[in-house]
Amino acid sequence: MxxxxxxxxxxxxxxxxxxxxxxxxxxxxxxxxxxxxxxxxxxxxxxxxxxxxxxxxxxxxxxxxxxxxxxxxxxxxxxxxxxxxxxxxxxxxxxxxxxxxxxxxxxxxxxxxxxxxxxxxxxxxxxxxxxxxxxxAFPFDVADGQPAPVPPNTGPQRLAAALAALDPPRMLYQQYLSTREANDDLWHPPQGLHAFLRAFFHVKSADWPGNKPHPLKAPTPMEFAQLPTYYIMDLGRTMSQTVAPFQPSAADALACKWLTDRDLDVYAAEYGRTGFQGALQAYRVLTDPALNAxxxxxxxxxxxxxxxxxxxxxxxxxxxxxxxxxxxxxxxxxxxxxxxxxxxxxxxxxxxxxxxxxxxxxxxxxxxxxxxxxxx
Incomplete structure (x- = not known):
């Protein structure tokens, strides 16, 4: 220390x-x-x-x-x-x-x-x-009556509104992680903290066969809707609910040498002790334009x-x-x-x-x- x-x-x-x-x-x-x-x-x-x-x-x-x-x-x-x-x-x-x-x-x-x-x-x-x-950036060469500058980092707010208008409605993961409810969901998930973390690490790794990423053509809601649900979540679902279907089998978890159960115990013990809110504060900063000025x-x-x-x-x-x-x-x-x-x-x-x-x-x-x- x-x-x-x-x-x-x-x-x-x-x-x-x-x-x-x-x-x-x-x-x-x-x-x-x-x-x-x-x-x-x-x-x-x-x-x-x-x-x-x-x-x-x-x-x-x-x-x-x-x-x-x-x-x-x-x-x-x-x-x-x-x-x-x-x-x-x-x-x-x-x-x-x-x-x-x-x-x-x-x-x-x-x-x-x-x-x-x-x-x-x-x-x-x-x-x-x-x-x-x-x-x-500050707007450049706008002193002669150009439109008012857009506040920094307002993109997430505009994207959130557009995703919510999709059918079915979706939600950016950063928006979810900024909510008051996110900490308790991550800290006390229905499947247990160890199982939640196993699924979260697994679904974002190369071990999950569904990860075949490619560049998006444009920052539009329909393009973003191609992303896995752990990035563009179903509106109204929590992160623990989102990753639960991707829980690896016991055999797959045992075969994961880069993140053993003993390794995962370290993460579960630390987050079980502290919760996630301190770690989530940065997402709240990122989604608030006033805090990025x-x-x-x-x-x-x-x-x-x-x-x-x-x-x-x-x-x-x-x-x-x-x-x-x-x-x-x-x-x-x-x-x-x-x-x-x-x-x-x-x-x-x-x-x-x-x-x-x-x-x-x-x-x-x-x-x-x-x-x-x-x-x-």
Whole structure:
């Protein structure tokens, strides 16, 4: 536990700290993951010579100092404050910069803003399973009576209304996860927490044969309706109800080596203890335009450090924001090395295919010179 990090006591998993002077690899998880989600990758990077640190992010696991009530203030869960969490952690560890910064799922936009706001501290970045389409921009050249600018991040609200008008009506998963009811549904599902988490991890992995993702043609309700129900839910159904039909058999669960029952026990114990509300606060931030206004501080800024995008070939998350990958390549970054989609992986790349991911990460850092240049 590392104390006093931007108001938090941060629980971390780490390896390689026994050898002084190693370059720092910082790994930021997403939802509903934990630092534990990096357990397969941490030893690979440590063996390669890194001091590897994976924190439980704000709102998750054994990190403390966050308010998990639904009515808690949401500003602490904003992207820029979570960027400050990462910056404070690097400093507390005694480093001036990272050699490797990796963000998965919701950790991806946090890592992106780390690289945008403090390229001196985060001189390269790897984004995983959540393409970064760029910063919200202020309207340009509209002083002579052009239409009023659209508030930032209003897309989810417009999409939610359009999906609700479909027959049958649908609902964006982010909208559902922002509701007051979501925490209790996830925390106390009818099938039990262990079974719910097994189904949730399974249905978003390459193990579920229904995951055959492809780019959507446009951000229209009919295109979004092609997405699996764990992304575009049936209106009125809970997430536990949504994933229940995809519960793997006992034999399939036993055969899942990347997420054993003992591994799943860790997740069930942690979320059984804390609930999900702290982890869900970030979704409430993402779906509230007023809470994203501060991101316009970086209007026009791009990720100008070397960057890489990694996803699972069987992961719909690469395409749930139509055009995001193209925007990431053409507008949001200036030094993107490539986009690698890993065979045999769905959304949980670092758990499903850690060896392949490790090979990509180490090759990327070698290419950009991070391991030699970014020691303490």
């Amino acid at each position: 590392i104390h006093g990090i931007n108001g938090l006591d941060v629980h971390v998993l780490e390896a390689g700290h026994e050898s002084p002077g190693r370059p720092l690899a910082l790994l930021l998880h997403g939802f509903p993951d934990l630092a534990y989600g990096w357990r397969h990758l941490i030893p690979i990077l440590a063996e390669a010579g890194y001091h590897v640190v994976a924190p439980d992010q704000r709102g998750f696991g054994r990190t403390t100092g966050w308010d998990g009530r639904y009515d808690a203030q949401l500003a602490p869960y904003g992207l820029l404050n979570m960027t400050r969490d990462a910056l404070g952690l690097v400093s507390a560890l005694g480093y001036r910069r990272t050699a490797m910064l990796v963000g998965h799922d919701f950790g991806s936009p946090v890592a992106a803003y780390c690289a945008i706001a403090r390229p001196d501290v985060f001189p390269s970045v790897v984004l995983m399973s959540a393409p970064f389409p760029g910063t919200p 501060e991101l316009r501080l970086f209007s026009g800024r791009t990720i100008d450090v070397p960057s890489l995008y990694v996803g699972g070939k069987s992961d719909w998350a690469n395409y749930v924001s139509p055009g995001a990958i193209e925007l990431m390549k053409s507008r949001a970054t200036t030094k993107m090395s490539g986009i690698d989609l890993i065979d045999g992986a769905g959304h949980w790349v670092q758990q499903e295919q850690p060896a392949r991911l490790g090979t990509l990460l180490l090759a990327f850092v070698k290419e950009v010179g991070g391991a030699d240049q970014n020691r303490r």
